[in-house]
Amino acid sequence: MLHAVEIAAGLLAVLALTALVTFVAVTFTRRRLIAHGADVVVCGLRPDSASRWRIGLLRLSSDSLQWYPMLGLTPKTSQTWVRRSIDLGTPQPLEPDTTLSAVIDKVLRVPVRGTTPEGEDVPAELGLSPAPYTTLRAWVEACPPSGWPVQA
Known part of the structure; x- marks a missing residue:
């Protein structure tokens, strides 16, 4: 009887390890697919x-701003704004007791509309640390005027 328990415990350990390795591999592959050819930062939305903050990845492509949930099986965007339409509001420091503060240091709440x-038309709020906010602001302001082609 003791031998059967040891075998069952070993099988459970192997299954748990396999599930963990699979999860890490899928998460890494998904992250690489999302980031391919563009800047990606951790961001709240x-x-x-x-509403509650949702943690995800913010991707700045040549013509759009895309937000992806942190966890998921597919590299499908949850929210997309056209770059030329984006209007960023004034950033405000976020209270340090929010769940977002546990993941992102010195969170800024940034109103966005696009x-x-x-x-x-989709308004929302983004939660970013100061350096990614500066990158996002520069990326929005560097967009060529309407009618000019964007070359990536």
Whole structure:
């Protein structure tokens, strides 16, 4: 009987290790697919100030700003704004007791408004640390005027 328990415990340990390795491999591969050819930073997103923060990855491509949930199986974007339509509000320091503060240091709450590729107006708030915020601000302001092609 003791031998069967040892075998079962060994099998459970192997299954747990396999699941952990698979999770890490899928997460790493997904992150590489999302980041391919663009800058990516850890960022919080919430549709309005009454909603909870969701942690994810913010990707700055040549013509759009894309937000991906941190965990997931597919590299599918959850929110996309067209670069030329993005309007960033004034950043405000976020209270240090939020769940976002545990993941991002010195979080700034940044109001953002823009249109989706389908033309829908989408306001939201982003939670960024100061350095990625500066990068995002420069990226938005460096967008060529409407009608000029964007070359990546």
